[in-house]
Amino acid sequence: MKASKVISALFLLAVLGTACSKTDDTSEEATALVTVNNKKVTGSSSRDLLSDAKFKSMVVELVYVKGFEPSAAAVANFVSFIEARTFKPGGITVLKREIESPAKTVYTTTDIAAIEDANRTKFNNGTEIAVWAYFSDGASAENEGNSVVLGIAYRNTSFVIFENTIRRNTSSNPFSNTRSLLEATVMEHEFGHILGLTNLGAPLQSNHEDPDNSKHCVVESCLMYFSSEMQVGIGAMAAAGAVPQLDAQCLADLRANGGR
Ligand SMILES: [Zn+2]
Ligand SMILES: [Zn+2]
8 A cells, every 4th residue: 555655656756747847848939939029129019909900918917126016096097098099809917026126226228128038927829919017126227317217118018117216206295196197107108109109110190200209299298208208207297187198190190000
């Protein structure tokens, strides 16, 4: 009785061992094939994100450094923004997760991409398109003087929010919603780039690209006005008390490329 138990236990281990190594092999191959679709240039997945021709649902993998989680209100606002602009009958899912600090104070876009490569787990899969949203504990290496970068869309389905910079620039008053407004504004602006705005994958339906700030909209009140992702835009946003909306011309570009 004892002996047979030992034998079955050994047998089980052997089977599990084989199964595990086999699974590892296939998943490594599968991952290698699949990640390439999420490492393309910003704006190139415009149509895939907007329409349901290829992808019926969307998963947003929202990863933040411990202590730098965005507010629930901002995340809810962001999901409403995606729902209003895209056709995803299978729904939008947000998967939130925290990671330890990479322990730098300033991050280049190369650093940010490396953090994604080490931590991202969701990639386009079947009819589900995946997006990576990362909330950093440091500042952008692109900051210069009073030109402070709050977010960057750097791949076809990836963007970073410099949450630490957002917090430094917004009120610590718990009754003020300035921080959550700014978080939502920067998330939606960066997602707007990923959706192909402005002239970044969603072809222009009218001449509204800002000649002085390429890939941005010339309309000052539009979400895609360049200052929405910079510190200089904070005053206007706070004064309005609301997240800027896309203007009619940006909406027309998205609709022409499969958007809602
Ligand atoms: Zn921008
Ligand atoms: Zn616009």
